[in-house]
Amino acid sequence: MATSPSHQLGEAIGDFFESAIINYLRPVISRKGYYLDYRHPRPARGNRREVIGTDLNGNKHKLDIVIEKGGSETEAGIPKAFIEMAWRRYVKHSKNKVQEIAGAILPLVEKYAKNMPFYAAVLAGEFTENALSQLRSQGFYVLYFSYSEICSLFESTGLSIHWEENTSESELQNIVDSFRALKEEQKNRLLQNFFTTYQDRLKKLADALCEALDTTVSEVVVTPVHGITRILESVDDAVKFIADYDEASMAPVLRYEISVRYSSGDEYMMKCTNKTKAIQFLNQYIN
Known part of the structure; x- marks a missing residue:
């Protein structure tokens, strides 16, 4: 069954966001001598795309980014950091999402407690302050980009991604089509604008992560x-x-x-x- 244009648009924005964080952190992690795992076919897990963590009770959790010590494409390493990312257009969905993130990560933090793993949530869109505070109170490093900030970022390439609940399907489809029609040059400019505009916040995330990885x-x-x-x-x-x-x-x-x-x-x-x-x-x- 075909997904709605609003769902397709949300997925496209989420994919960009995830790719941007991975591209920002990859060289940082590489310099530290660690391996950054993300959703892609990896020989160490039988070429499966999904990153899966298993907690002490045998429950499996889908993950976004796992940073491993001693890991490689062919060898599984020791998890030293977990980073989850989420995009939500509407506030009404934010509480469920942060609960979902906590439900996946905290059991893994418990399993690998002796390694003192770093764990973060990088969120974009509409999230309430209560939802963000809930994650912080559970030990998450929280990096948040508001919906208006993300809209402004895309507008820097001439693409408006603003929509409301009453936006028509045809209007949403036009946004999706425009998104998919972005040229490689525009995508690169969008990525660089993201890195430049939010350099301070991204650096604080990287610094906190590196401090945790340097802990001995x-x-x-x-x-x-x-x-x-x-x-x-x-x-x-x-x-x-x-x-x-x-x-x-x-x-x-x-x-x-x-x-x-x-x-x-x-x-x-x-x-x-x-x-x-x-x-x-x-x-x-x-x-």
Whole structure:
């Protein structure tokens, strides 16, 4: 079934927007020695186009951009950043979209928590301040371009993409046809205008991303916890037990408490019940 002109136009704008962010970040990521994955046939995933992430519960999530350490076209790497992009024409759709983004990314951030992944949402069109604040409160770096800003950007090439809910199908089709008729020179100018006009905002995104990618483990604190757990019936009994406890005696190790501290000031903690699990946990940080 053919899609409506408004849907086609939304897809065209979204595709331009996604391509622009990829083209801006690709050289930045390459200089850092990381791999930028996006929707395209990739041998590492059997030449499938879609970028798919799987969370701890086995649920699969479609993704826009994943930045990997040690990744290549033929080898899957370790996810270090997730960047989602979205275009929405109307405010009424913004809340559902940010919930969709959070629902896809946060389970993956949990899965790769030990890598301290960076995660961002790059949004364009009509989004409420509440929707943007919701993402920020969940730890997302949010980069937002308003609908009027995007309209002005396209007008710089002589193309008006402005439409309302009462815009006729024929008018929308004319916009779609004009969009598709843009010459390569016009597309390149549009891209350069985007980079120039929003240089400051784009650089802040790149800087925040690079800061996250540059984060390294600064120290590891290992605390072997000795002792036999006692369950006591009263506070007085607990006080007596602590007062009489011989700290010099070497009781069996209950667990290893490990704190991995990063150069950014972040910290990731794990409690392991035995040496094997503690070593396995730390080995994940050795690449």
